[in-house]
Structures are given as structure tokens and as C-alpha cells.
Amino acid sequence: MNGYGGSILRVNLTNGTVAKEPTPAEVARDFIGGRGFGIYFLLKEVPKGADPLGPDNKLIISSGPISGMLIPGGGKCDWTTKAPLTGGYASASMGGHFTAEMRYAGLDSIILEGISPKPVYLFIDDDKVELRDAADLWGKATFAVEKQFKEKLGEEYQVAVIGIGGENLVPYACINHDYGRQAGRGGVGAVMGSKKVKAIVLHGTKSVPVADKDAYRTGGMALYKACKDAEGLKEWTRYGTTIVVSWCDEVGALPTRNFSAGSYEDGKNLYGPVMREKIVITDKGCFGCPSPCGKYSRNKKYNSYVEGPEYETIGLMGSNLGIDDIEAVAQANLLCDDLGIDTISAGNAIGWAMECYEKGILTKKDTDGLDLKFGNVEATFMLIDKIAHREGIGALLAEGVKRAAKKVGKGSEKFAIQVKGMEQSAYATHNATAMLLAYMTCDVGAHHNRSWAITYDLQVGREKVVPEKVARVIWLQNFRPMFDVLGGCRLQWVELGIDRDLYVPALEAITGIHRSWEDLDKVGERIWNLTRLYWMRENEGFGREWDLPSPRFYEEPPKSGATKGQITSFEDVNTLLDMYYEQRGWTSDGQPKPETIESLGLKSVVA
Amino acid sequence: MRLYVDSAKCSGCNACRVACSLNLFGETNPKKSALVIEPQFPAPGVYKVSVCTQCGDCAAVCPTEAIKKDEQGAYYVEFAECNLCEACVPECPEEVMFVRSKLADTAWKCDLCGDCVAVCGTSALWIAEIETAAA
Numbered sequence: 001m002n003g004y005g006g007s008i009l010r011v012n013l014t015n016g017t018v019a020k021e022p023t024p025a026e027v028a029r030d031f032i033g034g035r036g037f038g039i040y041f042l043l044k045e046v047p048k049g050a051d052p053l054g055p056d057n058k059l060i061i062s063s064g065p066i067s068g069m070l071i072p073g074g075g076k077c078d079w080t081t082k083a084p085l086t087g088g089y090a091s092a093s094m095g096g097h098f099t100a101e102m103r104y105a106g107l108d109s110i111i112l113e114g115i116s117p118k119p120v121y122l123f124i125d126d127d128k129v130e131l132r133d134a135a136d137l138w139g140k141a142t143f144a145v146e147k148q149f150k151e152k153l154g155e156e157y158q159v160a161v162i163g164i165g166g167e168n169l170v171p172y173a174c175i176n177h178d179y180g181r182q183a184g185r186g187g188v189g190a191v192m193g194s195k196k197v198k199a200i201v202l203h204g205t206k207s208v209p210v211a212d213k214d215a216y217r218t219g220g221m222a223l224y225k226a227c228k229d230a231e232g233l234k235e236w237t238r239y240g241t242t243i244v245v246s247w248c249d250e251v252g253a254l255p256t257r258n259f260s261a262g263s264y265e266d267g268k269n270l271y272g273p274v275m276r277e278k279i280v281i282t283d284k285g286c287f288g289c290p291s292p293c294g295k296y297s298r299n300k301k302y303n304s305y306v307e308g309p310e311y312e313t314i315g316l317m318g319s320n321l322g323i324d325d326i327e328a329v330a331q332a333n334l335l336c337d338d339l340g341i342d343t344i345s346a347g348n349a350i351g352w353a354m355e356c357y358e359k360g361i362l363t364k365k366d367t368d369g370l371d372l373k374f375g376n377v378e379a380t381f382m383l384i385d386k387i388a389h390r391e392g393i394g395a396l397l398a399e400g401v402k403r404a405a406k407k408v409g410k411g412s413e414k415f416a417i418q419v420k421g422m423e424q425s426a427y428a429t430h431n432a433t434a435m436l437l438a439y440m441t442c443d444v445g446a447h448h449n450r451s452w453a454i455t456y457d458l459q460v461g462r463e464k465v466v467p468e469k470v471a472r473v474i475w476l477q478n479f480r481p482m483f484d485v486l487g488g489c490r491l492q493w494v495e496l497g498i499d500r501d502l503y504v505p506a507l508e509a510i511t512g513i514h515r516s517w518e519d520l521d522k523v524g525e526r527i528w529n530l531t532r533l534y535w536m537r538e539n540e541g542f543g544r545e546w547d548l549p550s551p552r553f554y555e556e557p558p559k560s561g562a563t564k565g566q567i568t569s570f571e572d573v574n575t576l577l578d579m580y581y582e583q584r585g586w587t588s589d590g591q592p593k594p595e596t597i598e599s600l601g602l603k604s605v606v607a
Numbered sequence: 608m609r610l611y612v613d614s615a616k617c618s619g620c621n622a623c624r625v626a627c628s629l630n631l632f633g634e635t636n637p638k639k640s641a642l643v644i645e646p647q648f649p650a651p652g653v654y655k656v657s658v659c660t661q662c663g664d665c666a667a668v669c670p671t672e673a674i675k676k677d678e679q680g681a682y683y684v685e686f687a688e689c690n691l692c693e694a695c696v697p698e699c700p701e702e703v704m705f706v707r708s709k710l711a712d713t714a715w716k717c718d719l720c721g722d723c724v725a726v727c728g729t730s731a732l733w734i735a736e737i738e739t740a741a742a
Contacts, residue, residue: 070626070726104637104638205709205710206636207628207635208636213633221722221725224728227728233728282615282652283616283618285728285729288622290620290726290727292620294618297652298651305648305649
């Protein structure tokens, strides 16, 4: 099949067997790849009510038709599962070189099923697929395991590995790859850990077939030329995502002290140019990327090396904890990566604990004696370790802020910054209604990448609650995740501003199927509705309540910074949802109407 | 003319290797490219890139004279004339002369097509006149 590796690899861990089946043509036609394949297999194959950490859950790893191709940014891999963090849908996107290698091994998806009786790793070398004993790897940190495989097998092999967090089933454990790229959110690492799979080691030497070689080359070259000609290329590549730290600080979007404000008085010490000057040594790109956002750092203060920190980690492990030392943030980043936990959720959990401590809700008796004031770097490092090991107060924080706040109570629920149980990524949304709505309605919980709408807030008036904003959020939610479906990165469009129509002829030349962006946006809309139906299926009573943000954003105006005294009213929060549901064709409780399901052609999928 | 690289600018993305395989074989398969990127992580955290200098040492030992020189001074492999003897491989001082018989029934090397330069977003690669010791 043109544009595809051609096979789905099923790994039955319970029985220790592996089997390949041809990638179904109709699934490729309707769901294209990546997270499209993910939600399709999740809905079809994981039974209702499955325990996320039980044998019925599956971990679905998918590339897409532009992965590994001559297309800028074709290095994204989708990891879909039922999320241990939220009990709903999880889809984590991982950069690096893994997804390209899957394609060269002839694989479109790898589906991990069941639970292995003992620790194993999955070894794939073209058509050779084996489950191998991982007893000596269990308990090891991620970098050591990756290094061990690379030294033994060579740099052509790609490795995805869980850390101690994944082994200990921390619900926001991640999967590490390429010394610093992660499938980060929702607990995909815990699912891999529950299956007793320590690592996947992958090597492929096959070529990916395409429909029209000449048009593919022409289309791919045109995309690279557009990226290289883009005005912003040099600046973007110099700083990567850290380019937005100063902007967020100025507009009040930089999470500060557990999102109590959006500007940080010492934020300047965390800005992109400071980091570049102090610690960055190499620009590190994912597969095929002409504008590498990865900044690889040498941290002299801690005598360590780490990829990053990128913006989200600077926000959550820096300003959100009242830490203004970029080298300390980089070290916290390294500890999280090596132990295999998500920096965004961990930064939220620690920020929440620090606020509890400063308010007297948690005391030294609860914190294993740690002085959990904002700004305490050493305590932050210790908490990261405790979370991954579920030790002492780490066991509480490992549950995620929603469950932890429910246990602790005393009003701490109000400053547990999450939606649907997923901790919010690094945009403070006190007065940015489109971005707030984006977080409220995001399909995995409070994550930014489906609809990064905050620039639109600034453009049209941040406090406005108007249908145009809602329409913008919906368009972004339909369109941006299509890059995850195609197996590529959206940042060439977002940051370099290249014309998205340039992808159309290239994609057609690869797959032989013409799809305009209108067609692709429609696929995005179908997938968005399917993920909503998945949440409903798995959670009785799922509806509007689940879309509400942290009360911090409608009850507590910041006392300082660019958004001082600014808030979105609860009435406006509900108006946003009313407009959103109406435009989506959902009921006033946020459920897709039968006619919406029908008109999107989804009846057979959810039947 | 030859290809030059500044390894310090390489971000390891491999776009060059995809473009190379597409030019040499009409395939999307970086294992069949003529550039080598060696990631050195976690420390010292750099990429080491090897490219062909067009020195011609490979051509000098080829028993079938399958490695020829084109009008711009680039040595290329005439695939049909290669007998896979591998004599060229150890001669290459940069280790960018390839024989992987499972992947292709010919040796291959850089033919200076320039596609790698065209896709490199960090300007790590360029083509220029060969610098001589006298220059």
C-alpha cells in the first residue's frame, strides 16, 4: 500500500507471541494513520470499562504517511491508550527518530496487548520480532538503558524506554526516546510498565513505497524550500520553544507559583536568550526537521547533559515553582526524563504541594520533613525522585493533582490545576478565553497542543467571549491534530508559517489519494468526535462538569503581573461551553448529537 | 567541487540522508544514503557527520572501473558495472563508501547531486571548490 509500511504488529504479552497483519486499507483511507489509527483501534478493541493498567488495555503506537519521508518534520509517533491519569482517552505525541524507523521496518502500528508475566523488551529488526528478557534492565533509569542498547547494537537502532516511574505505574509516567524526547502525557509510560515492557528496540532497512516518485520529490523539496526561506527560521532555530518564555511573561501567560499569576518577577532569568547563552550546546532535531526546536544543554552547575528544557518545562519546573535558575530547571528536567515522569504533570503536582505547604494544608509531618516553600530547588529534586519511587509524600503526588487534592481536601481542590484529571500545561489562562476553552475541551485533558489559541486571544481581545473565538478553537482542534494523524510535526506551519496547502500534493504523491485540507479537517473533526464518544463510553455521567477548568481561572484574579486583577467569570465559562457545544453539534451537556454522529459518518465506527 | 559539512551545525535530523537515498536509488531509505551522521549522546552531545571529499581513492582501486568521474569532478558509481567486491570500502578515508549487499546489489557513494544541501535547514552542508593545500 503506497505511503504505508504495510503491517500492523500485534504483540501479545500474556502469551509471549507476536503476529503481523496487513494494515487495513479502509482504516488507512478513513483514519490515515497516527492518532487516527490510535482512536480507531482503541474504540474497536479495548473493551468498555477496561482497567487502564490491566490486561485488557492496549498501547497503540502508530506512525503516519509522512513519517520518515522527505517531508519536513516527519518524525512524530502517536501513543494511544486508555489513560491511567484520567480514565479517558490518551494520545501522546513523541518526536525523535522512532516513527521513521517503524516505517523502515514495515510497520504502521505496534499494538501491545495483555501483560507479560516478567519484564521483557521488544526487539524488532526488519522482519525479526522477539520478546526478550529484561530482568537486568528493570529498575534502571532511561538514559542508561538507551545507552546500553546503542553501545551494543549501534546508532541505527532506535530505543523507546520507560523509567522507574513507568515501572511503578505512576499515572503520569512517560516514555523516553533519543535521550530527551518523550511520549509524555496521560501515563502511556505507566501502561507500558503495567505490561512489563521495559523497552522497544527497533531497526529497519526497508524503503517506504510511494504512489508517484517524481511528484513526491518535487512536493517534498517545495516544503523544505518554504521552510528554509521562512523569515523566522533562524530565530526559531536558535531558541526553539523557549522563544515564547519572555512573551508569555509579558502577556501574563507564564504559570507562576502554581498558576496563581501569569507573570514572574524573576522571569527574565529563564528567558530563551539567557538559556542559550548559559547552557545550550547543540540544536537537536527530530527526524527530517529543518527547524529543530530541541536545544541540547550542558549543565556545568550540575555536571550533566540534558535535552532542553523546552518551554513547558521552564514554565512548570521554573516559574510555576518560583525557581528562577535555568540550570536548576534543566536539572529537574533531566531527573524527570531519566526517571520517566512527565515534567508538566510533575511540575503541577509539586506546585500544588508547595501551595498546600505555604497555606499550612500540608506541614513538615506530611512532607517527609521537606521545607516545601516555593523556590526550594533541592526539595524539588527530592520530590521528583519520591514521585517516581512513590515514596513518602511522593506516593500522594504521584496520583496527580486531582486525586491528591481529593485526598487532602481543605480547599486544595480549588488550586489543583487540571481538566479531566490531566494537569494543565504551561499557559496561565486567567484572562485568555479562547485558550481557556481550548484547555477545557481538549480531548486528553488540559493540554495545549490541540488548540494553541492564546495568540488569537491577544489578537481579537483576550476577554471577549464571542462565537468567532469558539470557531477558531474548533478549527484548530480539527486541524492541528491532523499532523499527529499524518505522523508529522505542526511547528513548521505554526512557527515558520509555511502554507499548509504545500502538504497536499506531497501527501497525494505518497499515498495516491488526493485529500484537500478541507477533507483533512473533516477527518480531524471525525476523530475529535470519536474521542469524545470514547470519554462518554468510559465514564458514566460524562458531560459539561468534566469540561470545567480549575476554579483558579474564574475565582482568583492574580495579585500581580500582566493579568493582575483579571479573571473570566463563571458565567462566561459556561457561555463559552454553550457556544462550543452548539457549534460542535453537541447537546447542552457536551455530548455529540445522533445527527452529528450520522453526518460525520461515524455510526458504524461506534456501533 | 565537493561537499563540505560543519558538524557543529548538524541537528541530526537525517533529512539529508532521505534526500540522498531518493537521489541515488529513487527510494526513501536513509540506510541507503552516502552521508553518515553519528550521534554522540548523552555526552558530549554533538553529531559527527562524515561526507565524501571526492578524493578518488575509491576509483583508484576499483577493479571493474565502475567508479567514474563526471564533468563537475564528482566520482560516482555506475551501478551496472559494480561487482560488489568491496575493494573500495576500506580505501575511503571518511568511511562513506558503502556496500550493503542486503540492501542493494551495488556499491554507492556521494555523486554530488546537492539534494542534501537543499534540504538542510541548519546550513550544515554546502558544496564548494575543493580546497588544496596550496590554496
